[in-house]
Amino acid sequence: MIKLKGKQKSIGVFDSGFGGINILRGIVRELPEYNYLYLGDTARTPYGTRSREIVYEFTKQAIDFMFANGCELVILACNTASSDALRKLQQEYLPKRYPGKKILGVLVPATEAAVDSTRNRRVGIIATEGTVKSNAFVDELIKLDSGIKVFQNACPLLVPIVEAGEQNSKAAKLILEAYIKPLKKKNVDTLILGCTHYGILERRIKEAAGSNITIVSEAIVVPRKLKLYFARHPEIESVIGKKRSIRFYTTDLTDKFTTLGSKFFGRAVKAEKITL
Structure with missing residues (x-):
């Protein structure tokens, strides 16, 4: 070493x-x-x-x-x-x-904040494929509130967008809207940004999510x-x-x-x- x-x-x-x-x-x-x-x-x-x-x-x-x-x-x-x-x-x-x-x-702080924030007990998560597949956020949320409803969406294109410095591009806007739309249809009132890269996109994510959804940012x-x-x-x-x-x-x-x-x-x- x-x-x-x-x-x-x-x-x-x-x-x-x-x-x-x-x-x-x-x-x-x-x-x-x-x-x-x-x-x-x-x-x-x-x-x-x-x-x-x-x-x-x-x-x-x-x-x-x-x-x-x-x-x-x-x-x-x-x-x-x-x-x-x-x-x-x-x-x-x-x-x-x-x-x-x-x-x-960083999962536990984010899930605790989401449980404190949600009013209708419907929480959305956007994260990488690996994090979504692990169900780690879901498990932690259910530990805190067994009656909570959790909806996840894997967003494999977001990290490459951030790493390429394209977070303010039109393509990023369209891709974010496509990723968040299914969660809005589930009537989530809280959205966890389940990847550190997504904090860079927080303003664009808020725009796509709308004012009725609270964003939980790990930063x-x-x-x-x-x-x-x-x-x-x-x-x-x-x-x-x-x-x-x-x-x-x-x-x-x-x-x-x-x-x-x-x-x-x-x-x-x-x-x-x-x-x-």
């Missing part, structure tokens, strides 16, 4: 691409004092069409790198990784390999939940460095990562290429 120089005790945020930078931006806004390490596995994105076994292996390699380079806590900002790999990593891999370290996902709910988590776990919070440093790593450094990553983060992003 590659260990880089100058590692600092940090909060790690991992995604298969750069969609998770949107969540990192929200976390830094809510909790600016900490050190952060972001890793995007852009060489192997998207994860949403891959098998559960491959997603687990890729995610395990990512957290190995992040723990080796100072992370005390890693947030899987990739919904596919959260649905396909998180539980196994938490229950089997961490206790043996990294006792004392923590990995958190908003995850930072709030992390703040509460630290309040409950001071033993974790206290060991994380507070020098406000932010490091970015990617497995395929391209101009697109730098340009779009900077746009999504709201300020310049300078990343270093690594191999997992």
Whole structure:
């Protein structure tokens, strides 16, 4: 495992691409004092069409790198990784390999927010094929409210649109309308954006969904939940460095990562290429 120089005790945020930078931006806004390490596995994105076994292996390699380079806590900002790999990593891999370290996902904060938001108990989800197939969101929602009705739609074209920087195109508008229309017909009043990339499309999604549907964005709910988590776990919070440093790593450094990553983060992003 590659260990880089100058590692600092940090909060790690991992995604298969750069969609998770949107969540990192929200976390830094809510909790600016900490050190952060972001890793995007852009060489192997998207994860949403891959098998559960491959997603687990890729995610395990990512957290190995992040723990080796100072992370005390890693947030899987990739919904596919959260649905396909998180539980196994938490229950089997961490206790043996990294006792004392923590990995958190993004599904539970989003489902809790959706249950709090819905009035008619009809919740829609847009996500990658892998996340929809896993039924992870459905399972978590039903745990919270056994009477809730959940409707999912896989949206395989949205991640490539975001990764190509085409989120403001006419094609993106038409594709979003086609994906959301079936959920509107189901009379959902709450819609979970079940992929970190979709936060980049939030304004367009709101336009397609209409004013009667509440949008649950992980970039908003995850930072709030992390703040509460630290309040409950001071033993974790206290060991994380507070020098406000932010490091970015990617497995395929391209101009697109730098340009779009900077746009999504709201300020310049300078990343270093690594191999997992």
